[in-house]
Amino acid sequence: MTLTKVVGAFCGALLIFLLGGWAAELIYHTGGGHGDDHQQAYVIETGNDEGGAEEDTGPSFEELFVAADAGKGERIFNKCKACHQLEEGANGTGPYLYGVVGRDVGSAEGFGYSGSLSAVADVWTPQNLSAFLENPAGYAPGTTMGFAGVKDMEDRANLIAFLDQTDGDTYEVEVPAAAEEEAPAEEPAEETTDAEASEAPANDGAAAEDAASDEAASQEPASDEAAAEEAATEEAAADDSAGGFADVVAAADPADGEKVWRQCRACHKLEDGANGVGPHMAGIVGREIGSVEGFRYSNALQELDGTWTADELNAWLEDPKAYAPGNKMSFRGLRKEEDRAALIAYMQSAAE
Known part of the structure; x- marks a missing residue:
């Protein structure tokens, strides 16, 4: 009897299960898979018949890196300080990060790598660093780095920009060209009627008379302009005789200097009176050394005389420690002359 009861209970449960499936099929049946040809009850219009609109992914990493803020990156680096140092050769739990941007992977001398990198x-x-910092364990499975990663791409760009300026040699990133917008079609030139053609000589004559009157008027201050040009030429010649680096600055592109400026803006501002970690750079060219009000200079700079000419700035930016031994500026300098010239040209243009 016990066996009969167990079998009966099992059959009853199976019957209930089958009846439940049959009822669900009647209620929720969509016609798929049984040869029925049912139409969908309604269609949601999406406005795109070709598989959906392409998502706006925002700026690329290259665009974010070019416009990155090294000052913000320095704050993000606080997450890394427990394991990494910025001094060359100073390994800790992780390898030193001085000059890491552009460095060969696994090349920090004296550090034992896991081999997975x-x-x-x-x-x-910068792109490889961004991928690694986003998810270290996913990028290099088996790495001993236990950091969870920096998920925000802009934060990674700022952090890498900060690390990029540690050795004074910036890494050039090529920004992918954006899709060119179609130029608007040029409007067809209006046909000139016979009446307009007949009026043209008269208009030309009037224009010639206007030009003649303008020329006569311009001849009056010609002597003053010539004198001014001559004075400017003499001043330029005097500057040229002072040194050749001024010519390099004059030929430099301020746009290139704006990129180099990324290494400076963590500590300096271009707004007049806006001191930060370092003094403001507004009107730096031609300014007396150590003369910014409200900023406390080191004794090494206070003892210097003269002004920040292009040549003086060139020597300072190349090697601050050698230029003024004992100064508090930790920046190691810009090794490339063209970078120094472009930076000075940019600071000059920003002050104008």
Whole structure:
């Protein structure tokens, strides 16, 4: 009897299960898979018949990196300080990060790597660093780095921009060209009627008379302009005789200097009176050394005389420690002359 009861209970449960499936099929049946040809009850219009609109992914990493704020990156670096140092050769739990941007992977002397990094990349380009910092364990499985990662791409760009300025040699990133917008079609030139053609000589004559009157008027201050030009030429010649670096600055592109400026804006501002970690750079060219009000200079700079000419700034930016031994500026300098010239040209243009 017990066995009969168990079998009966099992059959009853199976019957209930089958009846439940049959009832659900009647209620929720969509016609798929049984040869029925039912139409969908209604269609939601999306406005795109070709598979949906392409999502706006925002700016690329390259665009964010070019416009990155090294000052913000320095604050993000606080997450890294427990394991990494910025001084060359100062390894800790992790390898030192001085000059890491553009450095060969696994090349920090004296640090024992896990070996998983060299399997996925050869050089720490900004793009490779971004991918690694986003998810270290996912980028290089087996790495001993336990950091969870920096998920925000803009934060990664700022952090890498800060690390990029540690050795004074910035890494140039090529921004992918955006899709060119179609130029608006040029309007067809209006046909000139016979009446307009007949009026043209008269208009030309009037224009000639206007030109003649303008020329006569311009001849009056010609002597003053010539004198001014001559004075400017003499002043330029005097500047040229002072040194050749001024010519390099004059030929430099301020737009290139704006990129180099990324290394400076963590400590300096271009607004007059806006001191930060360092003094403001407004009107730096031609300004007396150590003369910014409200900023406390080191004794090394206070003892210097003279003004910040292009040549003086060139020597200072190349090697601040050698120019003024004992100064508090930790920046190691810009090794490339063209970078120094472009930076000075940019600071001059910003002050105008």
